[in-house]
Amino acid sequence: MKKILIYLITAASIHFVKAQEQRPNIILILADDLGYSDLGAYGSEIETPNLDRLAKEGLRLREFYNNSICAPTRASLLTGQYQHKAGVGYFSNDLGLPAYQGYLNKESLTIAEVLKESGYITLTSGKWHVSGNGQSYPWQRGFDYVYPRDDKNANSGAPGLKTAKTDAEGYPTQETFSTNLITRNAIGFLDSIKSKKDPFFLYLAHTAPHWPLVAPKEDIARFKGRYDKGWTAIREERLKKQKEIGVIPADLIPSTVDADQYAWDKLSFDQRALWAKKMEVFAAMVYRLDQSIGELLTHLEKNGQLDNTLIVFLSDNGAPAEDLVKWHHGASKNYGSVGTVGSYESQSKNWSYASNTPFKAFKDYTYEGGINSPFIAWFPKQIQQGGIKQGTGHIIDLAPTFYELAKATYPASFKDTKTNALAGKSLLPLLTSNDQHVDREEGLFWERAGNRAARIGKWKLVSTWPSYKWELYNLEADPTETKDVAAHNHQVVSQLSQAYFKWAKQNSVVDFAELEDKEPAMMKEFRKSKIQEIEAPAFRF
Template identity: 75%
Template structure:
């Protein structure tokens, strides 16, 4: 009899284990805004990011994970698994009068929320949306049950418009800090469903560390004097740590310095102090972002939701080259010292040069500095700790990856419409298994305001508007894009350029010369503002 009961209990235990294993996992997708490749400690940075570093050390980091180089196009691809033009956001959140450039997600491109909701998931989003327009494609129209901010204007424009209370010096109070507000709404939504057996998908889209530079004074104080040595010294230190971490091979060289990066040694003492202050505030914004992720992890643990949750973290593009003093009337708009809510300042190209270590260029460009983002994936007992892989993933891969993980069916017809086919790859063999990188013989492709790129295997083709000249780089031997080898490899240039033009035709991409006249004046200013001149910073200390 005792033996029979033992067998019965064992059987019951195995059944319970099987049921637990069959339970659909929760999925948390965290997106930072304008975060550079090396800004996290886990990617070589000196900013204090213990929570993200923990996820990285207990999980997976990828050396190569690609975005679309700028905000709205990245978000469109991230949410749909489509290239941005196919999804209708080929340029930005502006309507340029063509289907591929309407500025908001079209109905044929289903969002992750729409698909997972059909497959039994709660769907939650808090933070920046930036893929709607003219009242179309708002988050609650695209599959999300829990939404913050639930205001049409905020969703159309991108970021929640926080105009909260400040202290006597003009710094935001903690409860009105944008990162804290976005995070607290997400945590509140998680509390609302914690007793429910349904799995959830949380898309947490932070606005940090995107300009304007505004942070809490207690966070800024932690970085006082940290950046007095200048961007070149910080860049060199980050590069050294990246090699020590195993993110960069020992033989890789640091990308070539842009000609218009300021020479720190030529700046006056006052100029150095002003520039250092900018980076102190940027670091404080990244620090607060990391603190919020620590709060999220604790909430998931307290609610009993953590052990069955995949957490993925990335950035929407590389650190930016925008100089707000020169762009968008920044010098005139400033009404308070940098760091306060009246400030309209950016870290500018000089500090972004360090943020994107070891890579070349910035947000909006198709060099690695613009399109290669940190990527961290964490799932307890599913992802091996201390794992670093090449990956060669892309944001179009996240939707098919999440569907595979959730066992979700991608519909053939959705609300009477035939959805676009998914073009991305399932990353689970890289995330959970021994595969080092995705096989993608068809290649990856980029186009943003005339900046173009194509990658197939080790070869990457790049051209920067207004030039049409192709540059070619062997990323296997030259991942920092130092040596253009186009003249020595005409056959490779021909192969990749033909693949690019086939992709462009299939995705509705139009030569930017035909669209430039439709480009909003503010965005023309944005592109011009990326060229700096040596001058004293025009913001107040």
């Protein structure tokens, strides 16, 4: 009897140890062009109950940084490298230098490659945007299950997969809407592996709410009349809510309006109606994104796959300023009412001014409005519920975080290629302990088509192309970058600029003047499209 008891105790102990050593599933969800305040958990009036649930049961960060635009963000997110080091220093265009080739290089391993070697099943559904020259497609970079599995759609920088069916008025159906397709294909992958014991890594890269503004009619109807008050009133409401829930300090002073911002009360009745409809569609896209994530959560729970799963949600950049009426052949492509599949409309900087509340500037800029993303991490029993921390994390930190959590080793070489060392830090101390932010003596750095920034501690240095003039902000006292204090802090400017140029050299960043003549004409027009005309552009209602 004593031997039996010892055996049972030993068996139970072994089972307990194995349970403790069980490695978690990891789900990384990326939104496209979602502004800092576009979720309920970050101050929005848009209903996002599923993401709000993850925030309530998990952790939010006030500061979590991306690379200000889609392809460079995805390069860093997937590899844990600064984008130039990974080969995507400019965009998904080849500008003739290794750091600017426009697709992931072999020296920068993806999360999928590393986790697959460690026994994970790897899945991705949605936008890829970091391949080129027939190389670095997701199925070549460690992913077992891929949707869409074709060269053209896998690297599309456009908002996504073409809708196959519409209703009688030209609005997409729920069955074929790209947001739902991306999630449901991921769910199909999860169904196919639910009997397997190996942990999985799912990279769910949504195209919503990136332009063009298209959504199912019934989703748009939910927001009818919601935006008739205009962007200034919505921004004020979001600012108030952000302070109430603690996402921003109660005494924070928001950034000031751009000189070319349209005055809502000076628009005609018809113009206001048209602009309000645009935001109704945008809100519907965010709502549908949240609903699809709810569908994913329900299915994971049904399959028994939700327990022991880390879920991370963020956006690839701030809300955009580009105006499709003036860029990307928007005027000629726009042949349907706003919200229909024939529509080719963007949110533009008027509504993005509200989406990026309380910050300055937009996508592609290195001010906070371009690079500071909503960030939610959910992991029951490991992440304390309902927390809001300062954070100061960066997308280069996610790969080392996942590797530590998965007990995976990042190799010094892979397939006879010496790998680039990881640039970021594990966020586990931040996510699972009382740490409030990531300590990083070396700082953080950005460069995107001549727009530059460096951050060390509370200080942030910024310059916007074509200017080389440095601006300096104290983000502890002025998180919305309203007061340039460079003139009074020459030593700090010198320290941060030296750190920037050291980083630039280490990552093969070149002066953008050397690359400007190689910049595609379409991307040059992209810059001009962010500057608005005096009168509101006409578009289809």
